[in-house]
Amino acid sequence: MRSNPAAAVGATGARAHLPARRRPWRRDTGTAFLFLLPLFVLVVALIIYPFYRAIWLSFTDKLVGYPERFVGLRNYLYLVHDDGFRAVVRNSFVFTVGSVALKLLTGLAMALVLNVTWRWRHFFRGLFLLPWITSTVIIALTWRWMFDAFPGRGFFNSLLIDLGLLNHPIAFMATSDGAMMAVIVANWWRGFPFFGVCYLAAMQSIPVELYEVASVDGAGTWRRFWHITLPGLKHIMIVTILLSFIWTINDFNIIYVMTRGGPGTATQVFATYSYEVAFNQLRWGRGVTISIFLLPLLVVSIALVSRYLLREKDA
Amino acid sequence: MRAWKALAVAGLVAFVLIILVPFWWIASMSFKTYEQIQFATSIYVPRPFTWENYAGLWMDTRFPLWLRNSLITAIVVTAVTTVIASLSGYAVARLKFPGREAVASLILILYLVPPALLFIPLYRVLAELGATNHLASLFLSYPTFTVPFCTWLLIGFFKALPKELEEAALVDGASRTAALLRVLLPLAAPGIVASAIFAFTLSWNEFLYALVFIQDERTITVPVGLNLLIYGDVFHWGQLMAASVITTIPVVALYMFIHRWMVEGLAAGSVKG
Numbered sequence: 001m002r003s004n005p006a007a008a009v010g011a012t013g014a015r016a017h018l019p020a021r022r023r024p025w026r027r028d029t030g031t032a033f034l035f036l037l038p039l040f041v042l043v044v045a046l047i048i049y050p051f052y053r054a055i056w057l058s059f060t061d062k063l064v065g066y067p068e069r070f071v072g073l074r075n076y077l078y079l080v081h082d083d084g085f086r087a088v089v090r091n092s093f094v095f096t097v098g099s100v101a102l103k104l105l106t107g108l109a110m111a112l113v114l115n116v117t118w119r120w121r122h123f124f125r126g127l128f129l130l131p132w133i134t135s136t137v138i139i140a141l142t143w144r145w146m147f148d149a150f151p152g153r154g155f156f157n158s159l160l161i162d163l164g165l166l167n168h169p170i171a172f173m174a175t176s177d178g179a180m181m182a183v184i185v186a187n188w189w190r191g192f193p194f195f196g197v198c199y200l201a202a203m204q205s206i207p208v209e210l211y212e213v214a215s216v217d218g219a220g221t222w223r224r225f226w227h228i229t230l231p232g233l234k235h236i237m238i239v240t241i242l243l244s245f246i247w248t249i250n251d252f253n254i255i256y257v258m259t260r261g262g263p264g265t266a267t268q269v270f271a272t273y274s275y276e277v278a279f280n281q282l283r284w285g286r287g288v289t290i291s292i293f294l295l296p297l298l299v300v301s302i303a304l305v306s307r308y309l310l311r312e313k314d315a
Numbered sequence: 316m317r318a319w320k321a322l323a324v325a326g327l328v329a330f331v332l333i334i335l336v337p338f339w340w341i342a343s344m345s346f347k348t349y350e351q352i353q354f355a356t357s358i359y360v361p362r363p364f365t366w367e368n369y370a371g372l373w374m375d376t377r378f379p380l381w382l383r384n385s386l387i388t389a390i391v392v393t394a395v396t397t398v399i400a401s402l403s404g405y406a407v408a409r410l411k412f413p414g415r416e417a418v419a420s421l422i423l424i425l426y427l428v429p430p431a432l433l434f435i436p437l438y439r440v441l442a443e444l445g446a447t448n449h450l451a452s453l454f455l456s457y458p459t460f461t462v463p464f465c466t467w468l469l470i471g472f473f474k475a476l477p478k479e480l481e482e483a484a485l486v487d488g489a490s491r492t493a494a495l496l497r498v499l500l501p502l503a504a505p506g507i508v509a510s511a512i513f514a515f516t517l518s519w520n521e522f523l524y525a526l527v528f529i530q531d532e533r534t535i536t537v538p539v540g541l542n543l544l545i546y547g548d549v550f551h552w553g554q555l556m557a558a559s560v561i562t563t564i565p566v567v568a569l570y571m572f573i574h575r576w577m578v579e580g581l582a583a584g585s586v587k588g
Contacts, residue, residue, distance in 0.1 A: 027368075029413065032410040035402040035410070036402070036403055036418065038398070038399045039399055039402075042459065042462060043421075043425060046455060047425060050433050050439075051432075051433065052427075053436040053439065057439075075503075111324060113323055117323070124330075127334060129570075129574070130334060130338070130570075133567070134563055135520035135538055137520075137522050138541070138562060138563060141541060141545060142338075142341050142559070143337065144545075145344070145552075146340060153341050153552065154342070155336070167347060189337065193334075201578070242503060252431050252522070253523065256542075257569065279527065288435045291432045294432070298429070298432075300463075302428075306423050310419070
């Protein structure tokens with residue numbers, strides 16, 4: 001490019017002899033403003049404004065059908081002392097930590113398996129992503145039925161009874177622990193392909209020479225994995241854990257459709273409880289406060305993950 | 316070495332089973348009669364095979380209406396999203412202006428704001444606009460998550476396109492808009508199509524906003540309709556499964572086209588499906 005004077009003029013010369021005031025930096029701002037205007041309007045009107053109203057609403061006692069009154073921190077104090085809300089916090093963390101941990105391990109296994117698969121790797125990778133693109137309502141439906149107590153509908157009961165491992169069907173969904181396990185399994189099934197595909201991509205960008213040198217030095221498979229593969233995955237692991245944490249702790253669809261938060265409050269989490277309070281109890285003030293409790297954690301997680309993601313984008 | 320290889324094959328088989336068994340369970344149930352399900356006959360492979368659930372679903376329930384609603388919503392939202400995301404993505408990727416990095420970060424952050432936080436105040440705002448109980452509420456609210464995602468996708472995509480053609484057009488005296496339309500659009504077509512398919516899929520599968528903003532049974536979308544069928548008093552399991560199969564087919568079909576983008580996007584460590 002440099003040796004071709006015509007091209008040089010085209011690419012940089014046309015701008016270089018413009019006065020500094022009229023450099024492209026200024027010229028583009030008007031166009032950029034115009035192009036970004038729709039996004040700006042959308043964001044302000046439908047994200048920032050409702051967000052502001054949510055904060056305001058949490059300081060009121062808004063009950064549907066009645067005018068709202070400012071009550072300060074009453075909603076927050078109520079929830080802190082509410083047993084139901086404490087159960088929600090506990091359940092949310094059990095659900096989130098349990099699913100994310102399982103998804104991480106399974107994703108790692110999936111990446112390892114696909115990494116060494118030579119034939120039809122793309123096909124299998126595509127196949128394994130199917131749960132990720134399926135509607136979560138349908139996934140919740142599916143797993144609700146997989147765990148059903150009736151052998152005609154419940155896959156696990158059918159299989160275990162047919163194999164002779166079980167005499168009576170287990171009513172998974174009717175017990176607290178069973179229901180929590182069922183929703184974790186559904187969330188895991190839906191989510192581990194995301195981890196798997198990310199880790200596979202990261203593994204494939206680890207230079208092969210590192211492995212070759214290690215083999216020559218006599219390192220076995222396990223040591224190569226521990227000292228080369230895992231460190232190479234560190235960055236993507238942090239990103240996937242953070243992203244999945246944010247998504248899972250705010251999950252509504254799977255739990256709502258599978259259990260409605262039950263039995264009792266056994267699987268009630270932030271999002272489902274917020275819905276329950278706001279739309280079944282009609283208490284908007286308290287309902288929105290439930291979601292806001294997650295805000296500090298959310299802000300920290302989002303700040304962390306953006307830093308990691310943007311850092312990688314520049315690299 | 317043999318041991319590791321056997322383990323890998325076993326792992327592959329295990330994953331294939333884990334992924335496919337749930338789909339097959341639903342599909343096989345959709346071909347069974349009510350009696351077959353109720354009396355647990357021919358559990359694993361339905362014999363005889365029946366299409367009555369699909370027929371019943373189409374003629375006896377509101378499913379066709381829900382399908383229409385989901386389709387209209389997805390098409391409108393995809394159109395709106397594609398326009399806004401293309402303009403915004405191009406601006407951030409190609410134009411130079413102060414605050415560009417801040418806008419890029421903002422888009423990422425907005426994408427991560429959970430709907431579970433916004434749904435209550437959004438309901439209020441939409442109710443005040445008179446949009447609740449109409450599909451319009453979805454036309455307005457869905458872009459809040461489709462646009463940030465698709466913009467992020469297109470930023471990455473536009474950045475990867477070669478600059479030379481655009482700059483050549485500019486030297487020829489074209490304005491920025493003309494450069495965009497004439498030169499970049501043909502090149503950008505695959506990315507824009509992928510972004511549109513993502514927007515369609517996100518819109519098609521969405522549940523929370525559709526549940527909260529629309530109550531009328533004739534105006535709801537498919538996911539909300541399915542949820543209603545599950546908890547109704549009298550529900551036909553076979554039809555429910557048939558509905559699930561029908562609902563999943565368009566997404567899987569579209570997915571074949573965007574599979575490559577999805578994996579590349581996930582590989583870049585920055586997107587959600």
